Amino acid sequence: MARAQDAITFADIGQTFTTRTGPLTALSGVDIAIKRHEFVAVLGPSGCGKSTLLRLTAGLVKPTAGTVSVFGMPVTQPRDDVGIVFQQATLFPWATVEDNVAFPAKHMRGRISKQDREVAQDVIADYKVPLGRPRDENTLRATEIQDLATELRDLLIAKETV
Numbered sequence: 433m434a435r436a437q438d439a440i441t442f443a444d445i446g447q448t449f450t451t452r453t454g455p456l457t458a459l460s461g462v463d464i465a466i467k468r469h470e471f472v473a474v475l476g477p478s479g480c481g482k483s484t485l486l487r488l489t490a491g492l493v494k495p496t497a498g499t500v501s502v503f504g505m506p507v508t509q510p511r512d513d514v515g516i517v518f519q520q521a522t523l524f525p526w527a528t529v530e531d532n533v534a535f536p537a538k539h540m541r542g543r544i545s546k547q548d549r550e551v552a553q554d555v556i557a558d559y560k561v562p563l564g565r566p567r568d569e570n571t572l573r574a575t576e577i578q579d580l581a582t583e584l585r586d587l588l589i590a591k592e593t594v
């Protein structure tokens with residue numbers, strides 16, 4: 433049962449995927465309550481369901497059983513206030529650095545305004561990242577670009593909540 437002081441709760445979570453070879457149960461009967469300011473590490477062998485737990489928390493996947501709650505509210509759709517830092521930087525390789533950095537603006541408002549573009553250019557200029565298309569083979573750069581996108585998202589959220 434989700435309580436308001438819990439930051440994240442998994443209540444009797446089950447996740448069964450339909451695969452070509454039949455149903456695959458990734459999680460079953462998972463009950464976890466994580467309090468505000470608690471730092472939790474989930475450890476386990478590859479395929480035990482760690483990433484699925486993260487995707488459930490972010491609302492990217494719907495559980496086949498049970499309820500995930502964040503601050504007492506059931507997660508029913510992707511949440512803007514839950515971020516996932518992936519093991520590898522994930523960029524849109526076909527888009528320019530500027531469009532990658534400005535993507536949070538597009539996601540939050542449906543389009544990139546002239547003002548959003550200017551903020552994105554300022555943030556990029558601070559980091560001295562070369563413009564153009566991000567190069568896949570350059571992981572360091574990819575990570576930097578993702579940091580920029582996160583910074584821009586924080587700026588946008590700050591502007592909206594001020």
Ligand SMILES: Nc1ncnc2c1ncn2[C@@H]1O[C@H](COP(=O)(O)OP(=O)(O)O)[C@@H](O)[C@H]1O
Pocket residue numbers: 449450451456457458476477478479480481482483484485
């Ligand atoms: N979308 C999906 N469709 C089918 N099977 C999936 C899907 N996502 C994850 N799985 C399976 O669920 C299990 C748990 O996966 P995952 O959460 O990625 O594990 P971990 O992150 O601990 O390595 C694995 O067997 C994986 O193959």
Ligand SMILES: [Mg+2]
Pocket residue numbers: 482483484
């Ligand atoms: Mg994983």
